[in-house]
Amino acid sequence: MSTAEPRSAQSAKPSIPGALAEVTDLGVSNVSAIAEAVNPLIADAFALYVKTKNFHWHLSGPRFRDYHLLFDEQAGSILDSTDVLAERVRKIGGTTLRSIDHIHRLQRIPDDNEDNVPASEMIRRLLNDNRQIAERQRAAIELCDSRGDSPTGNILQDILDQTERRIWFLFELTQDDR
Numbered sequence: 001m002s003t004a005e006p007r008s009a010q011s012a013k014p015s016i017p018g019a020l021a022e023v024t025d026l027g028v029s030n031v032s033a034i035a036e037a038v039n040p041l042i043a044d045a046f047a048l049y050v051k052t053k054n055f056h057w058h059l060s061g062p063r064f065r066d067y068h069l070l071f072d073e074q075a076g077s078i079l080d081s082t083d084v085l086a087e088r089v090r091k092i093g094g095t096t097l098r099s100i101d102h103i104h105r106l107q108r109i110p111d112d113n114e115d116n117v118p119a120s121e122m123i124r125r126l127l128n129d130n131r132q133i134a135e136r137q138r139a140a141i142e143l144c145d146s147r148g149d150s151p152t153g154n155i156l157q158d159i160l161d162q163t164e165r166r167i168w169f170l171f172e173l174t175q176d177d178r
């Protein structure tokens with residue numbers, strides 16, 4: 001018989017072990033709430049990173065060079081955010097992502113396994129995903145501020161600025177020539 005924990009039990013694991021929760025003066029309930037807001041953002045970032053790289057690799061058409069380079073630049077900024085956020089969760093005494101399976105359980109950005117996505121559709125899908133992420137990052141900033149954790153809120157503000165930069169570039173590509 002397998003000794004692996006069932007999925008539901010893994011999901012129910014607390015995101016702060018008792019011994020770690022005392023790292024700061026934030027308190028257990030605040031650390032828990034912040035970790036539970038930030039960890040799904042990290043999972044979303046990994047999901048969006050892979051999707052952006054997927055489009056970077058599978059792109060085709062007359063805009064190839066522009067979009068190929070843009071997607072690579074955007075993927076880099078998304079990936080950079082993951083380590084900063086994960087270490088911030090650890091810094092306040094929480095636990096963070098451990099595996100691809102853990103990412104899968106927390107991600108809200110859907111994977112994209114479709115063949116032959118047209119370039120304009122890639123832009124539309126990435127724009128939609130980035131907009132959703134921006135909304136959730138903004139909500140997480142408010143939560144961090146309400147829990148007395150302005151450093152995590154400040155980190156998220158910088159990351160939100162990067163998300164809004166990606167949204168700007170993607171949005172402008174959906175506009176017709178004037």
Ligand SMILES: [Fe+2]
Nearest residue numbers: 056057068072
């Ligand atoms: Fe590349």
